[in-house]
Amino acid sequence: MSFTHHSHPDAAKDFVQNTERMKWHDEALWFVRAKRDRIAHTVPDWEELRNQASAIKQHTLSNLDVYLQQFEEQAIAHGVQVHWAADAREHNEIVLKLLNQVGAKKIVKSKSMLTEECHLNPWLEQHGIEVVDTDLGERIVQLRKEPPSHIVLPAIHIKKEEVGELFHEFLGTEEGASDPQYLTNAAREHLRQKFLAADAAITGVNFAIAETGGFVVCTNEGNADLGAHLAKMHIACMGIEKVIPKTADLGVFLRLLARSATGQAITTYSSHFLKPAQGTEMHIVIVDNGRTTQLGREAFRNSLKCIRCGACMNTCPVYRRSGGHSYHNAVAGPIGAILAPNIDMKEYADLPFASTLCGSCSDVCPVKIDIHNQLYQWRQELTREGYAPAGKKMAMKMMGNVLASPKKYSFSGKLARKLLKWFPKLSVNGRLNPWGRQRDLPDVPEQSFREWYQQQSSQKQSR
Amino acid sequence: MRVALFVPCYVDQFYPKVAIATLHLLTRLGVEVEFPAGQTCCGQPMANGGFEDYTKRCNRNFVQQFQGYDYIVSPSGSCVLHVKDHLHDDTNETAATTIRQRVYELCEFLTDVLKVDNLDARFKGKVALHQGCHGQRGLQLGSPSERMLPFFSKPLQLLQMVQGVEIVPLNRGDECCGFGGTFCVTEEAVSVAMGNSKLNDYRQNGAEVLTGTDMSCLMHQEGLIKRQQLPIRVMHIAEILAGTT
Numbered sequence: 171m172s173f174t175h176h177s178h179p180d181a182a183k184d185f186v187q188n189t190e191r192m193k194w195h196d197e198a199l200w201f202v203r204a205k206r207d208r209i210a211h212t213v214p215d216w217e218e219l220r221n222q223a224s225a226i227k228q229h230t231l232s233n234l235d236v237y238l239q240q241f242e243e244q245a246i247a248h249g250v251q252v253h254w255a256a257d258a259r260e261h262n263e264i265v266l267k268l269l270n271q272v273g274a275k276k277i278v279k280s281k282s283m284l285t286e287e288c289h290l291n292p293w294l295e296q297h298g299i300e301v302v303d304t305d306l307g308e309r310i311v312q313l314r315k316e317p318p319s320h321i322v323l324p325a326i327h328i329k330k331e332e333v334g335e336l337f338h339e340f341l342g343t344e345e346g347a348s349d350p351q352y353l354t355n356a357a358r359e360h361l362r363q364k365f366l367a368a369d370a371a372i373t374g375v376n377f378a379i380a381e382t383g384g385f386v387v388c389t390n391e392g393n394a395d396l397g398a399h400l401a402k403m404h405i406a407c408m409g410i411e412k413v414i415p416k417t418a419d420l421g422v423f424l425r426l427l428a429r430s431a432t433g434q435a436i437t438t439y440s441s442h443f444l445k446p447a448q449g450t451e452m453h454i455v456i457v458d459n460g461r462t463t464q465l466g467r468e469a470f471r472n473s474l475k476c477i478r479c480g481a482c483m484n485t486c487p488v489y490r491r492s493g494g495h496s497y498h499n500a501v502a503g504p505i506g507a508i509l510a511p512n513i514d515m516k517e518y519a520d521l522p523f524a525s526t527l528c529g530s531c532s533d534v535c536p537v538k539i540d541i542h543n544q545l546y547q548w549r550q551e552l553t554r555e556g557y558a559p560a561g562k563k564m565a566m567k568m569m570g571n572v573l574a575s576p577k578k579y580s581f582s583g584k585l586a587r588k589l590l591k592w593f594p595k596l597s598v599n600g601r602l603n604p605w606g607r608q609r610d611l612p613d614v615p616e617q618s619f620r621e622w623y624q625q626q627s628s629q630k631q632s633r
Numbered sequence: 634m635r636v637a638l639f640v641p642c643y644v645d646q647f648y649p650k651v652a653i654a655t656l657h658l659l660t661r662l663g664v665e666v667e668f669p670a671g672q673t674c675c676g677q678p679m680a681n682g683g684f685e686d687y688t689k690r691c692n693r694n695f696v697q698q699f700q701g702y703d704y705i706v707s708p709s710g711s712c713v714l715h716v717k718d719h720l721h722d723d724t725n726e727t728a729a730t731t732i733r734q735r736v737y738e739l740c741e742f743l744t745d746v747l748k749v750d751n752l753d754a755r756f757k758g759k760v761a762l763h764q765g766c767h768g769q770r771g772l773q774l775g776s777p778s779e780r781m782l783p784f785f786s787k788p789l790q791l792l793q794m795v796q797g798v799e800i801v802p803l804n805r806g807d808e809c810c811g812f813g814g815t816f817c818v819t820e821e822a823v824s825v826a827m828g829n830s831k832l833n834d835y836r837q838n839g840a841e842v843l844t845g846t847d848m849s850c851l852m853h854q855e856g857l858i859k860r861q862q863l864p865i866r867v868m869h870i871a872e873i874l875a876g877t878t
Contacts, residue, residue: 183822192826200805207778216781485779487809491826524820526813526827527681528766533779549683558683566679570687573642573679574694576671583646604818608825609856612647619640619649623656623668 173317173498176517178524182492195327196490202323203484205433206534213425222422224538227475230414231465237380237413238456244383245454248445255457258288264455265290265372265405266297272403272451274299274369278361280387280394281305282374283321283478284407284457286500290372301372302364304393306357313340319494321501322431322480327493361393371397375408375454376477377423381416384444385454388427388437395441405453406443410461411474423477426536431479464512469547473508475537482531482541488524497521504531508544511552519557522548583618590614637699638666639707639716639736641848642674648848651869655708655739658875662747666706669698677715681814685719692729693722700728704746705736708871710768710846713738717772738772739871740846744787750794754876757797758866761840762788763831763854764807765847774846778807788846788870795873801838805830812853828857835865842866844873 175181186192210216230237242252253268255261261284269277277294279285279301291301291312303312307324311317313336318324325333334348343356373394378385385406387394398404414423428434446452465471483489483503494502499510499518507521522545531541552558572578591614605611617625636659640652659666675695676688695716699705707713716736722729743749764786768774775786792798811817811827818824831854835843843858843865845851855867 179820179822182820186822186826196830210781213781487811487827487830488820488823491823523683523816526766526809526811526816526824528809528813529770530766530777530779530809533770533777546681549681550685553683554686562682563684566682566684566687570676570679570684570691573674573676574690576673576694579642579673583642587646604821605856607821608860609828609853610859611856612852615647615649617649619645619652620668620670622649622653624670 173495175496176498178492178496178498178520181496181498182488182524185493185496186491191327191329192491192493194329195493198326199323199484199490202432203481203534206430206481206484207433209429209433209435213429219422219426220536220538223426223477223536224475226414226419226422227537228472231411231471231474234410234413234465237415238410240380241378241383241413242456244380246383248383250383250445250452250454253453253455255455255459257459258457261288261407261455261457261459262290262293265407266294266299268403268405268453269294269299269370272369274403276364276367276369277301277372278304278364278368278370278393278397278401279372280374280389280397281308281324282372282407283501284374284409285372286318288407288457288459290407302361302368304361304364304397305389305391306354309357309361310336317495317500319502320480320483321478321503322483327495365393365396365400368397368401370403370405371401372405372407373398375406375412376427377420378408378413378454379415379417379420380413382444384417384442385412386420386424387441387443388424388439389441390432390434390438392439395439398441398443399447402449403451403453404443404446405455407455407457409457409459411476427477427479430481430534430536460513464509467512469551470508470512470544472539473505473512473541473544475539476505476509477537479536481534481536485530485534486525487528487530488526492524497524504541504545505539508539508541508548511548515552515555515557519552522546522552580618580620587614587618634664634704635702636664636666636704636706637702638668639672639675639699639705639712640668641707641709641712643852644708644848647852648869651708651848651871654869654871654875655706658739658871659706661753661875662743662749664747667702672698675712675715676719677712678814680715680719688719689722692720693724695720696722696725696728696732699732699736700725703735704742705732706739706742707736708739708846708869709848710738710765710772710774711849714767714771738768738774738846740768740787740791741772741774743791743874749791752791752794752874752876754794754874755796756873756876758842759799759801759840760792760842760844760873761801761803761835761838762786762792762870763810763843763845763850764788765845765850766807766809768846769807775807791874792844792870795876798873801835801840803838804834808834810850810854812850814849817853824853825857828854832857832861832863832865836863840865842868842873844868844870846870
């Protein structure tokens with residue numbers, strides 16, 4: 171379940187090399203982006219809805235302690251058991267302890283990016299517990315022993331033919347079968363058995379409502395419902411930023427979430443959980459894992475507004491061509507690139523640079539996170555903290571010196587143009603120069619603009 | 634009205650014709666333009682690379698060169714956005730603030746300040762407009778396709794005033810071309826893949842000419858066009874609006 175590359179450019183190069191897959195991946199996600207555009211156009215005041223969502227989240231983040239405590243009190247009053255985890259390890263230990271208390275050995279889990287972030291599956295497996303991801307895409311990547319490549323569409327990088335081969339190996343489907351309906355039915359049969367045999371169900375949380383102590387889980391497959399209602403124990407895992415003040419706020423977020431994510435008006439299931447059914451247990455694990463640190467970083471605080479819709483991934487022209495695994499983090503794409511360095515600057519120092527700063531992510535974001543500005547700010551932060559390569563630092567310093575002085579600038583410009591003219595085109599446009607591998611350099615003019623301008627002015631004066 | 638021409642460093646050195654076209658266009662529209670001779674660069678290459686701290690003296694020079702003008706106009710959305718968002722000078726912050734408010738990309742200067750509604754220009758050809766991201770989304774020269782706003786585009790509005798120009802529709806009207814400053818070399822594979830997608834879009838829609846507000850995006854795409862020997866001519870929007878070719 172680990173990543174093959176730990177550098178975005180290297181991983182991206184591999185992904186791009188398979189041109190056919192790269193193009194198909196780009197088009198599949200662009201299709202989702204276009205669908206999102208069409209459905210967003212049908213909502214009057216879409217932009218106002220984004221403002222509202224952003225304001226609610228902003229307000230909640232500023233009063234997080236109040237709303238989390240209110241949520242806890244309300245949940246406990248309904249007979250739900252609430253647990254607090256400072257980090258991923260604590261989260262995993264709590265979940266394991268709860269499962270061990272009832273002797274649960276077989277677990278079904280619906281999609282939860284938090285448990286991906288905490289690497290819960292390998293932890294439970296190490297302790298002799300079977301975890302089955304019940305979201306179809308998640309099950310596919312789980313069988314392939316891969317992490318998801320997208321937070322909403324975990325198997326978007328895999329073709330149906332490859333799913334056919336995988337299911338033939340693990341689920342005994344016919345060799346060479348790739349009909350999506352046939353394969354989905356096979357997965358359904360397989361997962362039904364897992365649901366029926368499960369001792370406990372783990373789900374994520376999309377929205378936790380402080381006012382009621384209830385929470386909402388959104389799925390398209392109903393797998394969260396099925397798991398939670400069949401098993402004797404339901405454990406819901408959530409980051410501290412999932413809380414919202416009121417039930418009425420759901421009207422804002424549910425309208426935005428699915429439209430932004432997949433271009434659907436709403437997810438097929440928006441399941442509301444309030445209290446355990448008779449004879450069952452319901453637990454909520456509330457996790458920090460770096461979130462309060464991010465909350466304390468003023469420039470990056472509002473990244474915690476994220477509702478994990480994945481719209482920034484679908485729109486990102488880099489993500490669409492580099493694939494989710496190139497971000498070597500549970501959450502990929504532009505949002506992953508501003509969340510990950512908060513956890514580990516060294517490991518993720520490459521991510522804020524895996525962007526052209528085109529700004530599409532910020533414009534598509536339903537809760538108005540200024541993602542591209544934060545990418546820019548992370549670049550500054552990482553450099554200040556010493557995570558820039560030494561060669562780059564030297565080059566940038568030199569460039570800064572030259573551009574600070576009109577004289578040095580004019581001289582260097584002239585020199586550069588002469589060098590480009592003198593050297594044969596092959597060496598400049600050659601393989602060693604990353605610009606020149608697939609691109610020509612511009613034709614070099616005799617005069618710079620300033621030289622031309624001076625000449626014009628002196629000619630005018632002498633006339 | 635004192636108007637200063639801000640010529641991005643790479644335009645100065647590699648595309649003087651773009652600055653000349655800008656100068657001619659503004660002069661023809663009755664604007665008296667000055668070119669502050671000591672200007673160098675806006676500092677964006679260092680800043681986007683994460684080295685904002687190395688832009689301080691560059692910024693100071695920029696402030697010295699451009700203070701005191703009513704308007705600062707440049708044929709680049711990207712450099713203008715950088716100045717607008719990031720120009721600071723702790724020795725003269727007041728001047729820096731004024732400059733941030735008075736700097737304009739060429740097209741928006743034409744549509745918003747000069748309120749041009751007629752250009753005496755001719756250009757024959759099927760033209761694809763590349764909406765550079767920093768102009769499109771940063772300066773809001775047009776309505777970004779992600780936002781649910783009534784459609785508008787300042788560059789397009791101006792191109793439509795040029796006789797003979799036929800604008801070709803694009804499949805992905807404001808998708809990034811993949812230049813991205815140092816991104817174009819540090820992420821060469823993705824950068825080129827993005828550029829090639831743009832070229833396919835132009836070809837599918839029968840474009841003969843590629844234009845845009847930023848020579849940096851165009852330099853990257855021109856590099857690909859030349860290497861692949863495609864029949865697409867690349868011109869900055871100032872050259873078309875000036876009607877000089």
